[in-house]
Every structure is written in structure tokens, then in C-alpha cells.
Amino acid sequence: VSDLGIPQILTMPEDVVLENDPGVCGAGHTWDLPETSDNCVVSALVSSHQPGDIFPTGETTVFYTAQDTTGNIVSDQFTVIVNDLEAPIFNGLPAEITVSCDPGVCTAQVNWAEPVASDNCEILNYTISHQPGDIFALGTSTVSLEASDIHGNQSSATFTVVVLDQEAPEISGTPEDITLSAVEGFCGAVAEWSEPVATDNCQQLGLSSSSASGSFFPVGSTSVIYSVSDPSANVTESSFTVTVTDDEAPTFTSLPDDFTVPTEPGICGAVVTWAEPGGGDNCAVGSLTLDMENGTYLDEGEYLVTAVVNDIHGNSLTDQFTITVADMENPQLTGVFEDITLIADTGNCGTVATWEAPTTSDNCLGEVLAVNYAPGTYFVTGTTEVRYVATDASGNVHEEAFNVIVIDDQFPTIEGVPADIQVSNDPGLCTSVVDWIQETSSDNCSIGLHATTHQPGDAFELGTTVVGISVVDPSGNETSASFIVTVTDDENPQLLDMPADITIGTDIGSCGATVSWTEPTPSDNCEAIGMSSDIENGSFFEVGPTTVTYSLQDTSGNFFTDSFVVFVTEDEAPTITGVPADVVINVESGLCGASFDWVLPTISDNCIVAQESGSHLPGDFFSVGSTTVTYAAIDTAGNETSESFVVSVEDDEFPVITGVPLDVTLSSDAGVCAAVHEWSTPEVSDNCEIDSFLQTNAPGDLFLIGVTTVQFTAEDLAGNITEQQFTITVVDDEAPEILGVSSDIQIDTDSGVCTAVVDWVSETSSDNCGVFEHSTSHQPGNVFELGTTIVEINVTDVNGNVSTSSFAVTVTDNEVPL
Numbered sequence: 066v067s068d069l070g071i072p073q074i075l076t077m078p079e080d081v082v083l084e085n086d087p088g089v090c091g092a093g094h095t096w097d098l099p100e101t102s103d104n105c106v107v108s109a110l111v112s113s114h115q116p117g118d119i120f121p122t123g124e125t126t127v128f129y130t131a132q133d134t135t136g137n138i139v140s141d142q143f144t145v146i147v148n149d150l151e152a153p154i155f156n157g158l159p160a161e162i163t164v165s166c167d168p169g170v171c172t173a174q175v176n177w178a179e180p181v182a183s184d185n186c187e188i189l190n191y192t193i194s195h196q197p198g199d200i201f202a203l204g205t206s207t208v209s210l211e212a213s214d215i216h217g218n219q220s221s222a223t224f225t226v227v228v229l230d231q232e233a234p235e236i237s238g239t240p241e242d243i244t245l246s247a248v249e250g251f252c253g254a255v256a257e258w259s260e261p262v263a264t265d266n267c268q269q270l271g272l273s274s275s276s277a278s279g280s281f282f283p284v285g286s287t288s289v290i291y292s293v294s295d296p297s298a299n300v301t302e303s304s305f306t307v308t309v310t311d312d313e314a315p316t317f318t319s320l321p322d323d324f325t326v327p328t329e330p331g332i333c334g335a336v337v338t339w340a341e342p343g344g345g346d347n348c349a350v351g352s353l354t355l356d357m358e359n360g361t362y363l364d365e366g367e368y369l370v371t372a373v374v375n376d377i378h379g380n381s382l383t384d385q386f387t388i389t390v391a392d393m394e395n396p397q398l399t400g401v402f403e404d405i406t407l408i409a410d411t412g413n414c415g416t417v418a419t420w421e422a423p424t425t426s427d428n429c430l431g432e433v434l435a436v437n438y439a440p441g442t443y444f445v446t447g448t449t450e451v452r453y454v455a456t457d458a459s460g461n462v463h464e465e466a467f468n469v470i471v472i473d474d475q476f477p478t479i480e481g482v483p484a485d486i487q488v489s490n491d492p493g494l495c496t497s498v499v500d501w502i503q504e505t506s507s508d509n510c511s512i513g514l515h516a517t518t519h520q521p522g523d524a525f526e527l528g529t530t531v532v533g534i535s536v537v538d539p540s541g542n543e544t545s546a547s548f549i550v551t552v553t554d555d556e557n558p559q560l561l562d563m564p565a566d567i568t569i570g571t572d573i574g575s576c577g578a579t580v581s582w583t584e585p586t587p588s589d590n591c592e593a594i595g596m597s598s599d600i601e602n603g604s605f606f607e608v609g610p611t612t613v614t615y616s617l618q619d620t621s622g623n624f625f626t627d628s629f630v631v632f633v634t635e636d637e638a639p640t641i642t643g644v645p646a647d648v649v650i651n652v653e654s655g656l657c658g659a660s661f662d663w664v665l666p667t668i669s670d671n672c673i674v675a676q677e678s679g680s681h682l683p684g685d686f687f688s689v690g691s692t693t694v695t696y697a698a699i700d701t702a703g704n705e706t707s708e709s710f711v712v713s714v715e716d717d718e719f720p721v722i723t724g725v726p727l728d729v730t731l732s733s734d735a736g737v738c739a740a741v742h743e744w745s746t747p748e749v750s751d752n753c754e755i756d757s758f759l760q761t762n763a764p765g766d767l768f769l770i771g772v773t774t775v776q777f778t779a780e781d782l783a784g785n786i787t788e789q790q791f792t793i794t795v796v797d798d799e800a801p802e803i804l805g806v807s808s809d810i811q812i813d814t815d816s817g818v819c820t821a822v823v824d825w826v827s828e829t830s831s832d833n834c835g836v837f838e839h840s841t842s843h844q845p846g847n848v849f850e851l852g853t854t855i856v857e858i859n860v861t862d863v864n865g866n867v868s869t870s871s872f873a874v875t876v877t878d879n880e881v882p883l
Contacts, residue, residue, distance in 0.1 A: 067882060068135035072103035074110075077129065080144040083120070085151055090186035091121045092147045099141070103133040114145075122149040122186060122216060136883065149216035153184040153191075158210070163227040164201075171267030172200045173228045182212040182220075189215045201228050203267055203297075230297035234265035236272070239291060239303040245282070246312045252348035253283040256307045263293040263301075270295060276307075284311045284348060284378075315346035315376040321386045327393035333429040334364040335390050344374035351375045363390045365429070365459075392459035396427035398434075401453060404468040407444070409475070414510035415445035418469045423453055431458035438469075446473040446510055446540060473540035477508035482534065485549040488525075490556060495591035496524040497552045504546070506536040513539040525550050527591055557623040558589035560596075560615055564629045569606075570636035576672040577607045578633045585627070589619040606633045608672070638706040639670040639677075639698035647711040650687075652718055657753035658688040659714050666708065670700040689716045689753055689783065716783035720751040725777060730794040731768070738834035739769045740795045747789065751781040762793075770797045770834060770864065797864040801832035806858060809873040812849075814880060820848045821876045828870070832862040849876045 078096040086092045095116040101107045113128040114120075123146070130140045157180045164173045176198050182191045194209040195201070206226045213219045238261040245254040257278050263270045275290045276282070290304040320342040329335045338360050344350040353374045368388045375381045400423035407416045419440045425432050435454045438444075452466040481504040488497045500521045506512050514537040519530070530550045537543045564582045572578045581603045587593035595618045600611065614628040643666040653659045662683045668674055677698040695709040724747040731740040743764045749755055761776040762768075777789045807825040814821045824845045830836050842857040843849075853875040860868045 068105050068133065068137065069882065070104035070133070071137045071139050072101055072107050072131045072133045074129055074131050074139060074141045075100040075102055077141045078127075078143045080146070082146045082148065085122060085147055085149045085185060086119075087151065088185050089119070090149065091119045093117060093119050094145055099129055101131045103131075103137075106134050107131050108134045120145045120147050122147045149186050149214065149218065151185045151214075152218040152220040153182050153188055153212040153214050154220065155180045155182055155210055155212065155222045157181055158222055159224050161225045161227065163229065165229050165231045166203060166266055168232065169266050171203045171230060171265075174198060175201050175226050175228075180210060180222075182210070184212075184214040184218075187215045189213050195226070201226050203228050203230050230267050230295065230299065232266045233299040234263055234270055234293045234295045234301050236261050236263055236291055236293060236301055236303040238262050240305050242306040242308070244308045244310070246310055247284055247347055249313060250347050251281070252311065252346075253281050254309045255279060256282050256309075261291055261303065263291075265293075265295045265299075267295055267297070282307045282309050284309045311348050311376070311378040311380070313347045313376075314380040314382045315344055315350055315374045316382060317342055317372065317374060317384055318345040319343040320372060320384055321370075323387040323389070325389040325391050327391060328365055328428065330394065331428050333392060334362060336360060336362045337368075337388055337390065339388075342372050342374075346374075346376040346380075349377045351377045363388065365390050365392050392429050392457070393461060394428045394457075395461045395463040396425055396432040396455040396457045398423050398425055398453055398455050398463055398465045400424055401465045402451075402467045404470060406470040406472065409446050409471055409473050409509070411475075412509055414473065415443055415471050417441060417443050423465070425455040427455075427457040427461075429458060432456060444469045444471050446471045473510050473538065473542065475509045475538075476542045477506055477512060477536045477538050477544050479504055479506050479534060479536055479544055479546050481505055482546045483548050485551070487551040487553075490527060490552055490554050490590060491524075492556065493590050494524070495527050495554060495589075498522060498524050499550050499552075504534060506544075508536075508538040508542075510538055510540065513537050513541075519550070525552050527552050527554050554591050554619070554621040554623075556590045558587065558593040558617050558619040558625050560617055560625060560627045561586040561588045563615070563627050564613075566630040566632065568632045568634060570634050571608065571671055573637060574671050575605075576635070577605055579603060579605050580631050580633070585615055587617050589623075592620045593617055594620055606631050608633045608635055635672055635700070635702040636704065637671045637700075638704035639668055639674050639700050641696050641698060641706055641708040642667045642669070644696065644708045645694075645710045647713070649713045649715060652689060652714060652716050652752060654718065655752050657716065658686055660684055660686050661712050666696055668696070668698045670698070670704075673701045675699050675701045687712045687714050689714045716753050716781065716785065718752045718781075719785045720749055720755055720779035720781050720787045722747050722749050722777055722779050722787055722789045724748050725789040726775075726791045728792045728794070730796060733770060733795055733797045733799060733833060735799070736833050738797060739767045741765060741767050742793050747777055749777075749779045749787075751779070751785075754782050756780050756782045768793050768795050770795050797834050797862070797866065799833045799862075800866040800868045801830055801836055801860045801862045803858055803860050803868050803870045804829045804831065806870045807856075807872045809875070811875045811877070814851060814876055814878045816880065819851050819878060822846060823849050823874050823876075828858060830860040830868075832860075832866070835863045837861050837863045837865075843874070849874050851876050851878055 076099050083092040083094060101110055109132045111130045125145045126142050127145060128140060128142045130138060132138045157178055159177045162175060162177060164175055167173050179197055182188050191212045207223050208226060209223050211221045240258040243256055245256055248254045260278055263272045270293050272291050272293050286306050286308045288304050288306055290302060292302045294300045321339045326335050326337050342353060344353040356371045369385055370388060371385050373381060373383050402420045405418055407418060410416050425434050433456050438451045449469045450466050451469060452464060455463045483501040486499055488499055491497050503521055506515050516535045518533040532548050532550060534546045535543060563585045567580060567582060569578050569580055584602060587596045598613055598615045600613045610630050610632045612628055612630050614626060616626045618624050645663045650659050650661055668677045680695045691711050691713045693709050693711050695707055697707040699705045724745060726744040731742060734740045749758050757780050759778045773793045774790050775793060778786060780786045805826060805828045810823060810825060812821050812823055827845055830839045838861045840859050853873055855871050855873055858870045
């Protein structure tokens, strides 16, 4: 009797997930031992691990195997998963580190004992943001540490490094003491110097100063202090002295110019005053003095006054001005006469006048008296001024005058006045140049004006003219005389700018013309009157020649005539009206053209139409395209006109395609992913002419699987296009082929197991279009269970046709139990 019953493991611990024990890269785990049973006796229970074992992090499989006394074996298992949840730690982490900047720089090199990262398992990554010996900038820097273990637990920590700036800034290039003279006009001076330079170990600094270069400094000594403070409040100062001296003399802001004052009335001197002078200084005036007292009495003459001004620093200035006391009082005249009036002596142009001379007086003595005419002088007619002039020793002058008036009451005389004169006009003029001997005149004094209205050789107008003569002496005494000049007109008038003969075409629409011209200009040496013509300007003239005559008369009765010819020609072409506009029509059905009808146009002429013609008649047939219809007319004068219009016939009739095949569905040709199709080519016709006939495919073409549209396109010469089509559908109904399918296989189980690994040559597949999917339920080399297994093969082509095949694999257990 053989014991074929396999033992059983009745209770197996559940899978468990644990956290690592502190500080350990694993965890201890205990469990109850599984219970077993067997139809006979369990002889052994073997395990890969024991309760209480330490399990490493990760997943560990615990295997149990039970065996009975006959050697039948059964195995089971459970899983222990230990997760590492403990983060790394840092040992020896420094506290905050505080240091001063290294000399001359704004940084510090800092060292420390580097912390060490540790973990219960293993450190994977450890980083630190700064290393011992790194250079740290001024201020507070954070040093960051990060560590991660091999299980992804992470830790971070920080400590701070504080760098302090305790180094004071430096000032270099401070100027030496400066001594300056005050600027002209100012109580001080502008001092300039090269700015000192501030340096610091940390920052480029700006200096501050009590006074800037280029500042204004008052007279005296001033300290200039420079100071600088860095951001850490370290302060440095440096200074120098600016001394300004006052070397500028004061000035007079107001000092009297040299001036002159007149003597006081009736005396030869004056009390003199002036505006007090003023002093100015770039700093301040100390004193101002004069060597003459203001308000002193001075006799006539010149006086020099000296002024001295001193400033507060001992500088002084001296200046002077001159006072002149001048005699400006005029001398006096007494006993000057009033005006004297006298009559000229007969036959003379004047007379003698007498009077008593005046007397003089002055404030300073030494005056002189002068006169332009003495008593008893002969005076001519008119007014003569007698002037007395008194001049004193200072050149002051006093003048007085009176007039001596001599009156002329004698009239002038005229001799040699001509008798009256009569003459004819000069040729071409309405005047005549007349000459005579000029009259003469005389007077006791002189002739002031001898005037005549005309002079010998003057041109006189037609008719009677009075020539007037007037003579006036300088005293206004006047004498006049006259004579008559008569001029007569004996010359005929003229017509100027008489039109030349005129040739002109007829007015539009008339068999004649309205003619205008520029009127001739009547001309006469005197005045033309009564110009007339036998035909009025702007009249209507018949075709042919016509004479126009003008006549003219002047105011003296003289007469004149002249003429020109107007010739009217017919130049107007006939007119054609009612010509149709260009027309576009369509072809008549089935014809390559069309008939067109219209109303005949009207032909007319301003005179007479001699001949008319037309290229086409209403109702004519016109071919496709553009045809010009022309009408022409000629009048009796040979003037010709033509008009036309265009008849455009458009072909809008489409070609006709007949015999187009019906849609067809075909199976693909054997072994090919397409099919050949034949058909009869359609026929095409048109009312005019076919220009082209195209088809996308030809009979006998090979058509691929699917739907193909065969397009027929016919186009006539007018561009009208007709399209027809049919479809060819090619269907792939050919299933794929499976080749080399294995025959049924029978095989024993492999040694010691209840299965068998089975191998065979894989089948192949093909299709007329293409294999989309080739699948089998099993592959060569697969493990087959005890018994019969069907290996199924499925092949699908790209168009969904499916083929299947199969073979059987039978595994038999021929192995004897032990």
C-alpha cells in the first residue's frame, strides 16, 4: 500500500509589515508555529526563519515545508516586510559662529569641525552648503546640511555664521591748509581743492564734509572737516583750514561828477551844495571824508574837491571832483524901437530909415553891444530885421530886434500882345500847333511872376481858345491881357481793324451759321460818330459767300465806308441715332450661335444725306463670339459718319456625356489586393465643339481594395464643363492562409514534475492584402499541464477576414512514484 496523501499545513502566519527597531536597520519578529496534519504522520516541519529572528529592511519570505513519513512534501510561506522609517542624524553640529572681517576685506574665512551624518542603515547622500575654510560675506549666513538614507528618509539642519565689520574706514588725500585773497567785490572767496578719498574694507563710501570744494568762505579762517562712516558705524574724521584775506580797496558808490553852478541873480558868485558821496566795499566801509564843506559860498571860477574812503580792514581810496561857478546871467538891453513902416520912393524899390540906438547893463561888467543895420541905412521894399546883440565877459548874450517895412504900391506893365489867330488842324490830329512872338513886361522893382495860359508852339484843341497873360511884381501888384486862337477840322474819319474775310463751318444741326466778329474801331483825328453796317454782327448766314459793308461819319461831317466777305462751309457730318448698345446673348439650344433682332437706327444731317449703309440686318444669325454691326452715312458735302455696336454670343450650353457605366462592386482578384475592371468608354457631344474629354481611370486599370470614383470631365471651347462619375468598389473576401501548423503532439511529463515543456516549429501566415493579427494560445517552449491541451491559432487580415487552426498537445504521466 502506498501513501499518496500529501500532508497539510493548517495555520500559516499572515503577511506582516513592521517598522525598524530604533537604531537598527531591521526589526525582530515573532509568531506562532504553524500547525500540520497528515493521513499518516508528519515527520518534519522545516522553516527558513525562526520566531524572534531579526529581519532586514525590505521584504523577506519565510518558507515552511512539511514532510510525512512516506516522503510526501507540502510547502507554504508568508512575507515579512520591514520599513526603515528612521531619518539620519547629524553629530557635532556647531552652535552660532561669530567672527570679525579679515584685515582689509569685507569677508572672513571661517573654519569649524565638520558635523558627521549617521543612520541606522546607511547614508545615501550628504550635502552641506558651505565647507570649513569657506569665505563668508559680511552679515549673517546660514549653513544648511541635508542627509538622506538608502530608504529615502531625509534630515536637515542649520547653523549660522555671523561676520562683523570692526575695521574703521580711512581718509586719504586731505588738503593742506589754504590761504586765499577775497574775490573782487565779495567779502570772501571760493576755495577749491581735490576731494580726499574714503576707503573701507567693505564698501565704497561717500565722504561728508562741513564745506564742499567750490564753497564760498568769508574773510577769516574756517575749518573744513571731512567725516566718513561705514555701514557698521565705524567713523573716521580729517580736517584742514581755509584762510581768506581782504586785499581789496573800498570804492565810491556815489561821488559827484564835475558840475557847474550858475552865479546867483545880480551877483558874481554862488553858495554851492552837492549830494553827499557814498562809499562801498567788498566787506564794509570804515569812514568817508571831504576836504571842502558842503554849502560853501564860491566866487565865479573852478574849485577841486578831494574825497577819501577807508574800509574796516585798512584799505583806502582817494578821488576828486571839480566845481565850476559860472556867470550864466545875460546882459540887459533898454530903449529898443518898435517896427518902422515906410513907402518906397517913386521909381525906386526902397527908402532910407533912421532911429535912436538902445543902452546895455550886466551883473559882472565888461559887456559889448553890436547891431546889423545902423540908423540912416537904405532899406529895399519888403521887411528887414534890425538886430541888437549885447555880450558880457562870460559870453552870455542878449538879443532884441525890430523890423523896417518898405511898401511897393507901383503896378508892372505888359508890351507886344498878339492879335487874334485862326488855323486848320494838323494832319491826323484834332489840334494845331500855333506860334507867335512872346509879349514882354517891366516894373519899378522886379517881375515876380509873368504867366500865360499858353506858350508859342503849344497845340490848341479844335474850336476857340483864349490865351490869358498875367504879370505880378514881388509886392503882389498884378497886370493882365489876352488874345484868341481858333482851330478848324478838314480831315475824313477812318475804320481801323476792319475784319478780314471770314470762312466758317455751319452751326451744329443747321445748314448755315451764326457769325460774330470783332467790331472795327472807328477812328478820327477828332471824333467819329454814326458807325453802321448793312448786316448786324451775330446774324445767321446761309451756306456760301455774303458781303458785309460798314460806313462812318465824324462830328465835322466828313464820311468813310469799307467791307469784308463771310463764307459759310458745311463741315458737319451726318448723325446716326438709336444705335443699339452692345448686347450679350446666349446660343440657341443645340446651335453654335443665335439670331438677334433690333430697331433700325435713324440717320439725319443738318443739310441733306446723300448715302447710307449697314453691315447686318435685324434678325441675322450671329455665330458664337463677338460681331461688330456697323452703320455709315455720307452727306452732300462728303462728310461721313459711322456708328457700331457689338453682338456677343456666349455659349452657355454644357457638353453631354452619355453611356456612363453604372456603379459596380467586385471581389479582389485571387492572390491580389486589388481587381481589374473593364467598361465601354462614354460618348461626349456639344452644340459647338468639344475642347477636351478627360477620365481619371482607363478601362482595364487595376483598382485597389475600397471605393474608387472614376471621374469623366468634358469641356467645350467656351469653357463649359460637364462631369459624370461612377464608383468601383473592390471587396477583399479572401481569408488569410495559415501554413506549417503542427500536427497533434503527445509527450510524457518531465522528470519529477507533473508537467512537460513542449516545443514545436511555429506556423506562419500570409494574406493577399496583409496579415493584421496572428495569435496563438500557446508558444513553443511553454509548460503544459498533465492531460490534453488544445493549441488554438487565429489569423486576421487587414480587412477583417479570419482563419483559424489548432492542434492538440497531450501530456501523460508515465513516471513511477517513489
